[in-house]
Amino acid sequence: MTRVYYSLYDRMISEERLHKAFLKVKTAKGAAGVDGQTIEDFACDLQKNLEMLLKELRGKSYRPQPVKRVEIPKAGGGKRKLGIPSVRDRVVQQALLEILQPIYDPEFHPSSYGYRPGRSCHQAIAKATMFIRNYERQWVVDMDLTKCFDTLDHDIIIEAFRKRVTDGSILKLLRMFLQSGVMTEEGWQASTEGSPQGGVISPLVANVYLDAFDQYMKSRKQRIVRYADDTLIFTRSKSAAENALKQATRYLEGKLKLTVNQQKTHIVHSSEGVKFLGVVIRTGFTGIQDKKIRAFKEKVKKITRRNSPVNLGKVIADLNPLVRGFANYFRIANCKEVFKELSGWVRRRLRAKQLALWKKPTRLHRRLRQLGYRGEFKAIKMNSWRNAASPLASFAIPNKYLRELGLFDLCSVHTGIPVSV
DSSP: OOOOBOOOHHHHSOHHHHHHHHHHHHHHOOOOOTTOOOHHHHHHTHHHHHHHHHHHHHHTOOOOOOEEEEEEEOTTSSEEEEEEOOHHHHHHHHHHHHHHHHHHGGGSOTTBOTTOTTOOHHHHHHHHHHHHHTSOOOEEEEEOBTTTGGGOOHHHHHHHHHTTBOOHHHHHHHHHHHTSOEEETTEEEOOOSOOOBTBSSHHHHHHHHHHHHHHHHHHTTOEEEEETTEEEEEESSHHHHHHHHHHHHHHHHHTSOOOBOTTTOEEEETTTOEEETTEEEOSSOEEEOHHHHHHHHHHHHHHTOTTOOOOHHHHHHHHHHHHHHHHHHHTTSSOHHHHHHHHHHHHHHHHHHHHHHHOSHHHHHHHHHHTTOOSOOOOOOTTOTGGGGSHHHHHHSOHHHHHHTTOOOGGGSOOSOOOOO
């Protein structure tokens, strides 16, 4: 029998809980909200700020501020709208999350992986791979929802939470966050639907909302994997996939009032490759999506610009977090050869950078003689991408030298790693 919680608000009004919530918010960092107050500003007078929040929560006079609208470019074009709450509101949201997440998370669908404690993208990818290769469910419905976070129905959200929590003060606080409004360049705008991406509580709101869909698909004996609003449905035949798509669309649009993007939603066989969370899952192997490789290269190019005066040691220090993060994320794929190719390309970028810093061939020749090379050396164009792959550049800036400067080696990462789901 599902347990229902009647009285939770008293747990919110604790200075210790608010302090712990602030530490979580501080760790997550983040920009200032509409009031311009940064995390550092809030921390400067932490005791007073927490006492003020506590007083407002106890007296039930607390009112969240509008979220600050920020738009960031999406990889596929267009803009993604973020809503950045003020620091004080993030603290209260974090405290609320600490109370609600342990209640709802254990009951979520086992194939839901987005924004859940102890769950990851790697596990979602591994689960999808298992369905395709072990269960031979190789016809896949790749579903795309139009502006999912922005179109969540507020009444459905509250009713979904009410199934487990009947404390009116908690539900009222949640509704206030949903309806706090948005501050744009044109001024304040009402928020009549949606849960702003950027809010601390928003991922839990989305998971509670979409769990109804997950459970519906489970009752229809459909195999799914969902990460936030990215959903895959796995079937054994094309006709079964078409039927599953109809079921899913009917429920999402009819019951949850969401919109399925018919242009981007499609059925695909694993032999063609299923794109999911940056990888391409095929029947026999997993690769990296081309757009992710292109994005990685663009970031490397920005750090290793040849017209920048930054020395090679600093460039490598700036480059390593990017390279390490890319390697650690995509090591789940069968990408040993891709890593090998990218590793060589990164080293060539660094050699091109160093040649440009030396400016004149005489600097290059001096370096070669310091390393013990003798004879006459050909003068080369120092600002040339082609010459960065020349023997002279490789002799003067060998792999060993780049390793000594601390360059993270992509080839040192084991790929195709098994992940427990």
